[in-house]
Amino acid sequence: MTRRSPWITDDVAELYEVARAFFATEVAARREQWSREQCVDREFWRKAAGLGLLCASIPEEYGGGGGSFLHQAAIQQAYCATGDRSWSNSVHSGIVAHYILDYGTEEQKHRWLPGMATADMIAAIAMTEPSAGSDLKAITTRAVRDGDSYLISGSKTFISNGSQADLIVVAAKTDPDAGAKGISLIVVETADAPGFTRGKVLDKIGQHGADTSELFFDNVRVPATNLLGDEGQGFAMMMSQLRQERLIIGIGAVAATELALELTVEHAKQRKMFGKRLFDLQNTRFVLAECATRTRIARVFLDDCVGAHMAGELEAATAAMCKWWLTDVQCRVIDECLQLFGGYGYMREYPIAQMYADARAQRIYGGANEIQKELIARSL
Numbered sequence: 001m002t003r004r005s006p007w008i009t010d011d012v013a014e015l016y017e018v019a020r021a022f023f024a025t026e027v028a029a030r031r032e033q034w035s036r037e038q039c040v041d042r043e044f045w046r047k048a049a050g051l052g053l054l055c056a057s058i059p060e061e062y063g064g065g066g067g068s069f070l071h072q073a074a075i076q077q078a079y080c081a082t083g084d085r086s087w088s089n090s091v092h093s094g095i096v097a098h099y100i101l102d103y104g105t106e107e108q109k110h111r112w113l114p115g116m117a118t119a120d121m122i123a124a125i126a127m128t129e130p131s132a133g134s135d136l137k138a139i140t141t142r143a144v145r146d147g148d149s150y151l152i153s154g155s156k157t158f159i160s161n162g163s164q165a166d167l168i169v170v171a172a173k174t175d176p177d178a179g180a181k182g183i184s185l186i187v188v189e190t191a192d193a194p195g196f197t198r199g200k201v202l203d204k205i206g207q208h209g210a211d212t213s214e215l216f217f218d219n220v221r222v223p224a225t226n227l228l229g230d231e232g233q234g235f236a237m238m239m240s241q242l243r244q245e246r247l248i249i250g251i252g253a254v255a256a257t258e259l260a261l262e263l264t265v266e267h268a269k270q271r272k273m274f275g276k277r278l279f280d281l282q283n284t285r286f287v288l289a290e291c292a293t294r295t296r297i298a299r300v301f302l303d304d305c306v307g308a309h310m311a312g313e314l315e316a317a318t319a320a321m322c323k324w325w326l327t328d329v330q331c332r333v334i335d336e337c338l339q340l341f342g343g344y345g346y347m348r349e350y351p352i353a354q355m356y357a358d359a360r361a362q363r364i365y366g367g368a369n370e371i372q373k374e375l376i377a378r379s380l
Contacts, residue, residue, distance in 0.1 A: 162213025
């Protein structure tokens with residue numbers, strides 16, 4: 001039933017196998033610790049960096065692996081195939097690193113990317129605010145120019161890697177009267193940033209090991225040279241990068257869906273009910289057949305989106321389809337699979353239960369699925 005994606009070339013496959021072997025050992029050993037501590041430990045980040053699993057799609061001249069998005073996709077797929085959702089390397093390497101690569105100056109690239117590749121710097125991006133989630137135009141965080149600096153004031157929430165980030169790309173209004181054209185992106189280095197404070201790590205339904213935090217900025221002074229791109233271009237840059245972010249979310253969705261199906265088929269063939277295997281009951285077979293079909297279609301669609309992205313042809317509407325539909329399939333299939341585990345499916349010690357809780361946020365972050373449908377409708 002396993003379908004090898006056409007984008008998995010030999011060198012990408014080799015990296016996938018390295019990542020898969022590493023995650024199989026290290027994630028299993030640390031998952032409970034991460035859940036208790038609500039973050040992934042820096043030692044794990046450094047071990048992953050040592051294997052080239054950070055910034056794999058960043059050029060070597062900036063300390064990266066010199067690969068393409070396909071290498072980042074392979075790492076993401078290998079990690080999500082473990083069923084864990086604690087590690088936000090997708091944000092660090094797949095999102096923030098590319099903001100810096102695509103919009104940073106040469107000085108900025110050389111200053112920040114090598115440290116991100118070695119895990120000396122963990123990165124986050126701060127868009128969402130308490131009153132502005134999918135509607136990014138509504139952010140109220142301000143960045144006021146003061147000589148050769150910006151003074152940033154405001155608050156952010158639901159920030160992945162927030163409690164330990166050394167580098168944060170902050171979306172702020174530099175011209176509050178200009179709407180979307182008044183939003184800029186400014187990089188905050190947290191090591192020496194008076195006025196910057198971190199709130200609590202948020203207590204979520206799932207993804208308990210993921211460091212998802214509140215951040216507060218009270219006249220945080222940042223050098224003007226930390227501006228990414230030009231003033232007022234932040235919204236356009238975010239809209240452009242969201243295509244890759246939504247594709248990355250889709251990769252995680254399909255990997256989790258495939259794992260849920262695999263675990264459930266295995267369970268159904270071992271579990272006895274009414275004197276026969278659960279798998280031999282017609283309802284079970286029909287449910288699994290439907291789940292397998294949805295999972296296969298999801299994989300084919302994802303592979304098509306990856307191909308389009310590599311060709312520079314992934315349209316915003318298609319990226320929105322990728323994000324909403326694949327995460328919807330993920331939640332639906334995992335729910336069907338959990339049902340076949342019966343009462344055991346509701347026990348947190350069973351992977352399917354944790355996958356069920358972890359999946360729900362997929363339909364929210366990266367732009368709520370309802371917003372994705374609106375974006376698609378506008379393209380019709």
